[in-house]
Structures are given as C-alpha cells and as structure tokens.
Amino acid sequence: MDMFLLNLSYVLAYYYNYGELENVLSSPFSVLLGVFNGAWLVLAFIIKPYVFSRVQFSTSHLELRFLTLFCIHGAIVSLFITATQGYYFSRLHLILSYGVFFILGSTWRVLFVWGLKQYRLKGYNHRNYIVVGGTEKAESLTKFYELHPELGMNYLGYFGKNESSPLYQGSYQDVVNFIENHDIDYIYCYGGDLDTKVFKEIADAAIEQDTEVKLLPDYIDIPNKLDVEYHSYIPIFRYLPQTFYQTREAYLKRVFDILFSSSVILLGSPLFILIGIITKLTSPGPIIFTQRRTGLMGKPFTIYKFRSMKVNAEQRHSLGKVDDRITTWGHFMRRTRIDELPQFFNVLIGDMSIVGPRPLAGYDIEILKKEMPEGYRLLVSVKPGLTSIGQTVYGYASDATQIKERANIDLTYEPSLKEDLSIIFRTIKVVFAASGK
Structure with a gap:
C-alpha cells in the first residue's frame, strides 16, 4: 500500500505541476520515479518498518515508523538530486509529492488500525494462548489482554502447580497433549517454575504445532533494559544502564x-x-x-x-x-x-x-x-x-x-x-x- 500511495502521490503532484501525464514515465522523470521506489524498497528491507507484534501494532507505533522512513527517504532523494545536479526537477513537484504521500500514508495507517480493531472486537482475527507456570504473572498477563480486547487474544488456560488458578487445565506434563489437540498460537512460559527437561518437551511440541513460545522472565521489576546476545546457541542477558543501546x-x-x-x-x-x-x-x-x-x-x-x-x-x-x-x-x-x-x-x-x-x-x-x-x-x-x-x-x-x-x-x-x-x-x-x- 505504501508503494502504491508513493507512486500515486508522485503522479498526482506531477499532473498538478505540469498539467499532463504523457511524459511522467519519460526521462528524466522516470529515473526520479525509479529512485523514489528503489529507495523505499531498500529502506524497507533495512529498517523493517512493517514487522510488529500485536502489542506494538498501534497508530502511534505505525506513524512513528512511517515518519522515520519518510524522513530518511526524503534525505536520500535530496542527496540523489544534489549529487546528479538534477536541479531541473521542480521543487514544487517534489514538495507536493511528499506532502500528498505523508497525508495519504498517515491516513491509511489510522484507518487500517481502526478497522483492524473493530474487526477483532467482533471476534475475528483472534489468537489463542496458554500460560505455563507463574500464577501471579499468568493473572497479570490475562488482565492485560482483558483490558485490551482490540488485541484479539483468547486465554485458554493455565498449567502448573496452582490448581485453584482460573481456567486451570493441568500440570506441566499435560501441556504437550493440550497443544496437540487445540489450536494454540502462543505459549507463555514462566522459566522460574520449569526445569530444562520439561521446557524442552514443550518447546519441541510447539515447533511441531507451529506454536510460538514466549518466556516470562524473573526480571520484571528491573527498571533498566535487558539486552540479549547469543554465545553460540546460549542466550545471555546483559543488564544495561538506561543510556546504552543496541x-x-x-x-x-x-x-x-x-x-x-x-x-x-x-x-x-x-x-x-x-x-x-x-x-x-x-x-x-x-x-x-x-x-x-x-x-x-x-x-x-x-x-x-x-x-x-x-x-x-x-x-x-x-x-x-x-x-x-x-x-x-x-x-x-x-x-x-x-x-x-x-x-x-x-x-x-x-x-x-x-x-x-x-x-x-x-x-x-x-x-x-x-x-x-x-x-x-x-x-x-x-x-x-x-x-x-x-x-x-x-x-x-x-x-x-x-x-x-x-x-x-x-x-x-x-x-x-x-x-x-x-x-x-x-x-x-x-x-x-x-x-x-
């Protein structure tokens, strides 16, 4: 959709500025249009602005990523015009192209997020999840999703030692059988309650069922960032001050x-x-x-x-x-x-x-x-x-x-x-x- 709106904005601005469309694909405008599209595709592959988790998929996150891509794209096109001395390109055409694109791209995101939320509130596009271990964390997680029904998450049960927990479905040994017989999208595991052998059995079964496993760490109360790095296949968490970054x-x-x-x-x-x-x-x-x-x-x-x-x-x-x-x-x-x-x-x-x-x-x-x-x-x-x-x-x-x-x-x-x-x-x-x- 962004590629379509980018090209539509370019063409509309060209028509407004020149009053015709016959030469919009003729040189040098075809070259500029190629730079417009090429730069956007390259940035999309590098920055990956279309990869979101359900929690991140909000208007603010989408608009911020769009704005990031929009600004860098504008800088690249400006550098191209300067480097090739393409001063024959109309500034009005470029300004209108970006102005129209920003309005259309931003509006599209607002409408898409709103439409998706309404779609989920009606019961569609839902995902099922279970929680393994960590009773308090399971309750906190389920409360979060209950407060945000627009995320479309269905809680199917808790597995662990606390049999009084809401929607208790069994012990750790019952998890594998449950995910094999139910359509489960996410398994939230609390590592503090699971030994390595049980977790590996659950993880192996999840791979076979195309189910994603997510870990609930012990470090919820740590105010600064945890960064993860891998020593071969071993994940190592680094405790970093707030001002360091990846x-x-x-x-x-x-x-x-x-x-x-x-x-x-x-x-x-x-x-x-x-x-x-x-x-x-x-x-x-x-x-x-x-x-x-x-x-x-x-x-x-x-x-x-x-x-x-x-x-x-x-x-x-x-x-x-x-x-x-x-x-x-x-x-x-x-x-x-x-x-x-x-x-x-x-x-x-x-x-x-x-x-x-x-x-x-x-x-x-x-x-x-x-x-x-x-x-x-x-x-x-x-x-x-x-x-x-x-x-x-x-x-x-x-x-x-x-x-x-x-x-x-x-x-x-x-x-x-x-x-x-x-x-x-x-x-x-x-x-x-x-x-x-």
Whole structure:
C-alpha cells in the first residue's frame, strides 16, 4: 500500500505541476520515479518498518515508523538530486509529492488500525494462548489482554502447580497433549517454575504445532533494559544502564545522522552563508566560534558555532539574556538556535549526533563531577547531540543549579531513532517560535 500511495502521490503532484501525464514515465522523470521506489524498497528491507507484534501494532507505533522512513527517504532523494545536479526537477513537484504521500500514508495507517480493531472486537482475527507456570504473572498477563480486547487474544488456560488458578487445565506434563489437540498460537512460559527437561518437551511440541513460545522472565521489576546476545546457541542477558543501546539501533542512528546532516549542509548552504555574512557585518571578529568540549566517554573534541559573543569576551559561563558579552544578533541566533548550525559538520565527522545530551564545557564538568558523579558518567556514555531533551525543554543553563536540572532532564533520554525524531520536531518548534533560552 505504501508503494502504491508513493507512486500515486508522485503522479498526482506531477499532473498538478505540469498539467499532463504523457511524459511522467519519460526521462528524466522516470529515473526520479525509479529512485523514489528503489529507495523505499531498500529502506524497507533495512529498517523493517512493517514487522510488529500485536502489542506494538498501534497508530502511534505505525506513524512513528512511517515518519522515520519518510524522513530518511526524503534525505536520500535530496542527496540523489544534489549529487546528479538534477536541479531541473521542480521543487514544487517534489514538495507536493511528499506532502500528498505523508497525508495519504498517515491516513491509511489510522484507518487500517481502526478497522483492524473493530474487526477483532467482533471476534475475528483472534489468537489463542496458554500460560505455563507463574500464577501471579499468568493473572497479570490475562488482565492485560482483558483490558485490551482490540488485541484479539483468547486465554485458554493455565498449567502448573496452582490448581485453584482460573481456567486451570493441568500440570506441566499435560501441556504437550493440550497443544496437540487445540489450536494454540502462543505459549507463555514462566522459566522460574520449569526445569530444562520439561521446557524442552514443550518447546519441541510447539515447533511441531507451529506454536510460538514466549518466556516470562524473573526480571520484571528491573527498571533498566535487558539486552540479549547469543554465545553460540546460549542466550545471555546483559543488564544495561538506561543510556546504552543496541548495536542495530546505534547503526540506524548513525546512518540517520549522516543522511540528515549531509542534507542540511547541502540544502542549507545558502542560509549558512547568509548567517555568516550577517555575523561578520554586525560585529568584528571571526564568523565561527570554536571551543573544546567533552564528547563520548569523556573524549575532548572541537565544537563549531556561529559566533554570538564579542571578540575576546571574558571566558566564563553564559549568563543567558543578561550576558553583556552576547551581541544583539547573537541573542537572536541563540533564541532561534541557528548559532548551532555549524555543528552539523561535527555530526557528519562523528564527534556528535543530531540528538543526544549537550556536549559539556569545562565549567559544566566540574559541577557535575562534584555534585552528581553518576549522572556525569551516564551523560558521557552517549554521544553528545546538536539538540537534546534538556535543550528543548530547558535551554541554556547559566548556573550550577540550572546545569544540574538540565542534566537530569537529559538523563531521561533513551537513544533511538524514534526518540530522535520526536526531539527534532520539538527543536524545529523552538526555532520557528524563537523561544529558545
């Protein structure tokens, strides 16, 4: 459906822009259409945006994944046009294509999820499950599915030691016979109650019946993430702090950083030049301000900004709006965040990410190391970002209290492409509203 809507949007925008369809499949438009389709297919295979569990299959999850694919696809097409110098393509045609596609793709997802929920509420598209072991966990699971009938899950019984449990069907030894005689889609097993031999018998029988086995772990109350890695066939759970993230997510985040920063630098170069000229004309001194900051795992790097302060200003922490070192133009750049634009080069070379905790200056490090050392260690365990939750919610910090408050906000960040897109849109809102501090 996405491929159909993508091509439909392209054709509708072409007709609106050119008033005919005779040449829509003629060169160079056929090449551009091929890039549109090819890029979407490649991204679909890499990102796998159409793989969902029943719990994840909601409007918000679908829209977030669509938005991720949509943005990266737009960046790829922009890079293609820039690399091939295809400036003869109409910008209006491209903007309309993406505008129509976004509306149609988003609407389709909302309608599909709504229709599927109604379909399940009428008793169709249901899946049957049983729970083996873990009485309390079985009750919690069944209550969850009872509260969400739109997920279409039918509970067929509990197997274990507690014979008083609702829908008790027998002991562990009765599970194999039950799944052989009933249509079971999922078996939820609580590992704490099962020995290896019994679990293997259930798992082997499940494979023969094309039934999926899911494990209910003992680690329900652990607030941070558990990551799984395999040593040959042995699954090993790694207990990770909140700020660490999986290799696949980190890879996607880096790919997104490269595509996004490249697109901004290429397409925004006229704006960069204009800001540089205004900075030079409004106050004497260099256009670009450089400073050493602390990056990933405490490694120092040079950060780039459009200069917002007077030359040879006293080296001390910013005092915000009342700081007399900041030029008039500098105040505007800080409110709109455009002084940060050169940091897209930091992102491109890998010192920073688009989204992450703000890179720490010397004064910030002294405060955090002294007053919240654990928070400091967690902050530097993630690559610093051009924007962050703390930057959009709080803004610049001018004293020790504000530094700690912003750091606590940044500590809530969980690196992921979905979270990054959300923060990017918040940042865009701050830029256009000129509401930055």
